[in-house]
Amino acid sequence: MTVAASSSRIVVRPMWGTMIRVEMRDAVPDDAIEPLWQWFQRVDDLFSTWRDDSEISRLARGDLELTATSTEVRVVLDLCARLKSTSRGAFDTAFAAAAADPDAPGRCAIDPTGVVKGWAVDRGGELLGALGVSDVAINAGGDILVRGSTPWRVGIQHPWQRDKTAQIVALTNGAIATSGNYERGDHVVDARTGRPAVGLTAVSVIAANLALADGYATVALALGGEGMGWLATRPDVVAIGITDDRRVVKTAGFDDHVVKP
Amino acid sequence: MRRAIPAVFVTLGGLVLLASFHTAAGGKPRSITAPTRSSTPAAGTGPAPSGTTVPTTSGAAIGSRQIDGPVVPTQFGDVQVRVIMRNGKIADVQALQMPFDRQHSLELSQAAAPILHDEVLQAQSAQIDLLSGATYTTSAYQQSLQAALDQSR
Numbered sequence: 001m002t003v004a005a006s007s008s009r010i011v012v013r014p015m016w017g018t019m020i021r022v023e024m025r026d027a028v029p030d031d032a033i034e035p036l037w038q039w040f041q042r043v044d045d046l047f048s049t050w051r052d053d054s055e056i057s058r059l060a061r062g063d064l065e066l067t068a069t070s071t072e073v074r075v076v077l078d079l080c081a082r083l084k085s086t087s088r089g090a091f092d093t094a095f096a097a098a099a100a101d102p103d104a105p106g107r108c109a110i111d112p113t114g115v116v117k118g119w120a121v122d123r124g125g126e127l128l129g130a131l132g133v134s135d136v137a138i139n140a141g142g143d144i145l146v147r148g149s150t151p152w153r154v155g156i157q158h159p160w161q162r163d164k165t166a167q168i169v170a171l172t173n174g175a176i177a178t179s180g181n182y183e184r185g186d187h188v189v190d191a192r193t194g195r196p197a198v199g200l201t202a203v204s205v206i207a208a209n210l211a212l213a214d215g216y217a218t219v220a221l222a223l224g225g226e227g228m229g230w231l232a233t234r235p236d237v238v239a240i241g242i243t244d245d246r247r248v249v250k251t252a253g254f255d256d257h258v259v260k261p
Numbered sequence: 262m263r264r265a266i267p268a269v270f271v272t273l274g275g276l277v278l279l280a281s282f283h284t285a286a287g288g289k290p291r292s293i294t295a296p297t298r299s300s301t302p303a304a305g306t307g308p309a310p311s312g313t314t315v316p317t318t319s320g321a322a323i324g325s326r327q328i329d330g331p332v333v334p335t336q337f338g339d340v341q342v343r344v345i346m347r348n349g350k351i352a353d354v355q356a357l358q359m360p361f362d363r364q365h366s367l368e369l370s371q372a373a374a375p376i377l378h379d380e381v382l383q384a385q386s387a388q389i390d391l392l393s394g395a396t397y398t399t400s401a402y403q404q405s406l407q408a409a410l411d412q413s414r
Contacts, residue, residue: 019402142394157394163406164384180395204393232377250378261387
């Protein structure tokens with residue numbers, strides 16, 4: 001699907017069970033970004049917990065030794081380990097898998113999906129830069145990486161009014177990830193308690209890269225009522241949270257990004 | 262509370278907890294040397310100890326008791342700890358006063374107390390390029406605000 005906008009091109013494709021939308025302000029043909037789609041497909045081949053033949057599923061079953069996995073798999077698992085450490089255990093790839101019915105589709109004994117998407121989009125942004133596509137926004141199912149010279153206006157979804165935004169921020173080079181339990185139900189579980197996270201309905205994190213933003217947004221939602229306080233202690237990110245009782249909580253510095261409608 | 266103990270000591274930072282317990286049985290006086298600032302010369306010149314001894318219901322010579330340290334001002338607020346002793350050993354350390362009352366807030370203190378703004382949720386419908394939200398499924402995308410925005414361009 002291609003949408004011709006006045007000064008940019010938009011390509012949307014299904015990927016990873018969601019839709020990835022790439023908007024380019026650069027004057028390049030659609031097929032210039034074909035390597036990006038190939039990279040995203042490779043990420044699916046390696047990390048899909050919905051596919052028995054992915055490396056992550058084979059690793060989880062014991063059919064594949066860690067030392068025999070691709071470099072990308074080990075890099076992501078290392079990212080997960082660091083996130084587990086900084087989140088005091090609230091983010092846990094092993095737990096995310098064990099908490100669910102092991103026979104359910106989309107589950108295996110290692111579930112790094114809270115990190116993979118952001119990390120993969122970051123690498124995709126670097127790939128596009130090498131291809132000369134440097135004024136671009138990648139929106140992977142609501143998690144966004146932007147590169148460019150002029151700001152992109154990013155709306156944050158209003159959780160209860162689906163045709164409205166709760167806030168608008170301007171980003172020129174950076175990332176914003178949103179975790180929320182309003183789109184697919186209570187799918188984030190606090191690994192410390194084994195129960196669905198409560199307290200925060202949605203949290204959006206702005207960071208220099210999407211791996212950080214995505215991982216931290218996931219952790220904050222899992223921490224629930226403690227999530228925003230935890231984010232406030234993390235360097236290099238700012239965040240906005242919408243609580244279950246419909247309040248907005250922001251960390252210091254978030255308002256620097258806010259655009260008045 | 263036990264998990265907060267390392268954070269307590271980190272928060273105290275430049276303070277040194279000099280706890281000296283005389284724990285031998287037989288009714289000897291028991292005292293705790295108060296936490297003192299590290300810049301202060303060693304024991305004896307710090308704030309006066311304000312320890313109290315609380316006998317347990319058992320009444321035994323060797324039992325449980327709790328000793329409250331003095332209130333120590335820090336840059337984030339007052340800190341006071343209580344040491345619980347059982348059979349002559351430290352069984353627990355509790356925070357009686359903290360700048361904040363929750364564990365994560367201790368870490369907020371370490372991060373120089375960042376500000377969390379709290380405001381009322383608003384609904385906006387201004388022009389945007391992109392929409393950030395919780396991950397939608399492939400099929401749900403068609404009903405998303407992002408898709409609607411793209412179709413209107």
